[in-house]
Amino acid sequence: MRESPDALEERIAELRGAVRRAVAGGDRRQARTLRARLREAERAWDRAVVGEPEPAPAAAPPDRSVRVPAREHVHHALTLLGGPAAPKLILAVHDAFFPGPLGNSRISSLRRDEERSFRGSPYARPYYVCAALTADLLAPARGLLAISTWPLERRMVGPLSPRTDFLTAALRIAEHLERLGDVPTPGARRLLWRFAANIPGAAADPGAAQPAGLAAAARAELQVHAEADAAHRATAARRALDRLDEAEQLFGARLTAVRRRTGTHGKTETEPST
Amino acid sequence: MTDLAARLDRLRGAAQPRNHDARTIAALTSNPGCARRGVLDAAGIDKDAIAAELGFAAPFGQSQFAITRGNVFEAQVKADGCAELLSLLRDRLGLSIPEVAYDDLGVVGGNESRKVRHARTRQLFARALGEGPGTLFDHPLLRLDIAGQPAYLEPDVIAFQFEGRFHIIEIKSFAMIDGQADPAQVASAARQSAVYVLALRRLLTELGHDEDTVSHEVVLVCPENFSNRPTATFLDVRPQLAVLRRQLARLTGIDRIVAELPADLTFEPGAGLAGAVRSVEARYSPDCVSGCEMALFCRDEARACGSTGALGRSIRDDLGGVDSIATALALADGSLEPAEELAETAAGLRLAARLRREALGAAS
Structure with missing residues (x-):
């Protein structure tokens, strides 16, 4: 015999309370069984109110591609x-070289999810998709993603770093294309064009750019900036190691945090100077 | 000054103040005599909301598609550390290879408050002028005194230092076809850029540098022909700068206007709002419709009281001293004797009336 919706609602409310208490009390096993019962009750409520048999999960079209989480992609x-990059570039690289779907929406929430996961249980995963840090204030750089296993210097963003990261990316992509050797995919061609068009001397006609030419040009310009940029990053990385805790080293400090920590140095960079 | 700020806060009521941008300042200078707009803007009041509350919501603002298109193009030009912009500047201006430094001032340490961003902007510009690094500065937050009140400017531009001079880079999404763009669009871009140039000049003079450190030549970046590829041209904004300077100086001091308003006046939404808005004098002219959110309300008011301003600015100027259409008509048909100072205007009106009569009489 089916229960009435009212009785079910009561039971759902009861179970929710019980789950909350179990979680608060740290009893994970109890919480899991309670949640299973909660879901059961909710399904029963669906049946009682909507009166439909729930759609069989098997009816969904079988997804042939292996479900790889966005973070892996x-x-x-x-x-x-090989360096911090914006979601747009990540998507372009993914489309050019890797199989499987990856949407912008899946990337946009990634950094926040990763931070929550790290703060919940630090170092539970082999790597985290984390933030690049601005070299001056050690805050998360807007719109850039990085990998937690990289050395801290590589995740620093000084004034010259957007350019060096762009050139490094060009170099790495060119080398990767040379390694692959065969005719590049349309996505890869677009990528090649995009880099070649904006690096001096990469190709007379960006449409006909070759990986070797791109690599040489990127290397040449990289040499101009590399030294100053590396010095800048190294100083910033030392400061970050010095001042930030582990989570902040990965996901950046907010301005208030930096202020508190640097308060004794007498150099609050953000104080209005008037 | 603090008195005035407190007073303006009271006028605004509980609402958050709105930022000025170059668009609002450019519009402000196009009608400097309008006390209503002056007060509402100085207090940072959301005119759009007020107009809607009064039942005169203006179908105003840029189309959503235009905004999206603009944002996409801008993002494209700035992507990958301003890669496309750098190639353009290297190509057109001969920017040297080592000059690639890029600082984003849109967010400072995860903090978007205007004060912090402005302080940071000052700091970085001071450093860039004192032999420090600094080529491109994205989203600088500038400040400009509008009618004695400092207003923050949220420019969607890049300031760019080249051979010791700063240029403003304005990225616009209207196409440049065969080196020609829509003159109206270019003119509006020039007006807006002039506001930024002026604000940046103020900043650098405050830092103790010469005004000419900021160039009057603005770099305008637009899509080329029918493609998405950016191209850059120089835009000389000296005329716009001169106009802007003069208009800003002429802007009636807000403190004087506010001093004449009743002390308990507020623009909080509610029953008294229409009365409150009416108590501040407006100066409506038909071109307000293209630049001010309050225009439909003011137009209604101007028409209701038969103001000559509703007929257009040139007519209002021709009829100097005659405020209402009824008076003008009475002067024209001779039913009202003009006072001495209006004799000339009245003679003109009578002549016009006679010509009209004759023309209509000849036709019939």
Whole structure:
């Protein structure tokens, strides 16, 4: 005999309270069984109110592609790029070289999810998709993703770093294309064009750019900036190691935190100077 | 000054103040005599909301598609550490290879408050002028005194240092076809850029540098022909700067206007709002419709009381001293004897009336 919706609602409320108490009390096993019962009750409520048999999960079209989490995709793309990158570039690289779907929406919430996971249980995962840090204030750089296993210097963003990261990415992509050797995919061609068009001397006609030419040009310009940029990053990384806790080293400090920590140094960089 | 700020806060009521941008300042200078707009803007009141509350919501603002298109193009030009912008500047201006430094001032340490961003902007510009690094500065937050009140400017531009001079880079999404763009769009871009140039000049003079450190030549970046590829041209904004300077100086001091308002006046939404808005004098002219959210309300008011301003600015100027259409008509048909100072205007009106009569009489 089916229970009435009213009785079910009462039971659902009861179970929710019980789950909350169990979680608060730290009894994980109890919480799990209670949640299973809660879901059961909710399904019964669905049946009682909507009166429909729930759609069989098997009716969904079978997904042939292996479900790889977005973080894995992003990890692959970032490892290939070798430096902090914006979601747009990550997507382009993913489309050019890796199989499987990856949408912008899946990337946008990634950093926050990763931070929550890290703060919940630190170092439970082999790597985290984390933030690049601005070299001056050690805050998360807007719109850039990085990998937690990289050395801290590589995740620092000084004034020259956007350019050096762009050139490094160009170099890595060119080398990767040379390694692959065969005819590049349309996505890869677009990527090649995008880099070649904006690096001096990469190709007379960006449409006909070759990986070797791109690599040489990127290397040449990289040499101009590398030294100053590396010095900048190294100083910033030392400061970050010095001042930030583990979570902040990965996900950046907010301005208030930096102030508190640097208060004794007498150099609050953000104080209005008037 | 603090008195005035407190007073303006009271006028605004509980609402959050709104930022000025170059668009509002450019519009402000187009009608400097309007006390209503002056007060509402100085207090940072959301005119859109007020107009809607009064039942005169203006179908105003840019189309959503235009905004999206603009944002996409801007993001494209700035992507990958301003890669496309750098190639353009290297190509057109001969920017040297080592000059690639890029600082984003949109967020400072996860903090978006205007004060912090402005302080940071000052700091970085001071450093860049004192032999420090600094080529591109994205989203600088500038400040400009509007009618004696400092207003923050939220420019969607990049300031760019080249050979010791700063340029403003304005990225716009209207197409440049065969080196020609829509003149109206270019003119509006020039007006807006002039506001930024002026604000940046103020900042650098405050830092103890010469005004000419900021160039009057603005770099305008637009899509080329029918493609998405950016192209850059120089835009000389000296005329716009001169106009802007003059208008800003002429802007009636807000403190004087506010001093004449009743002490308990407030623009809080509610029953008294219409009365409160009416108590501040407006100066409506038809071109307000293209630049001010309050325009439909003011137009209604101007028409209801038969103000000559509703007929257009040139007519209002021709009829100097005659405020209402009824008076003008009475002067024209001779039913009202003009006072001495209006004799000339009245003679003109009578002549016009006679010509009209004759023309209509000849036609019939």
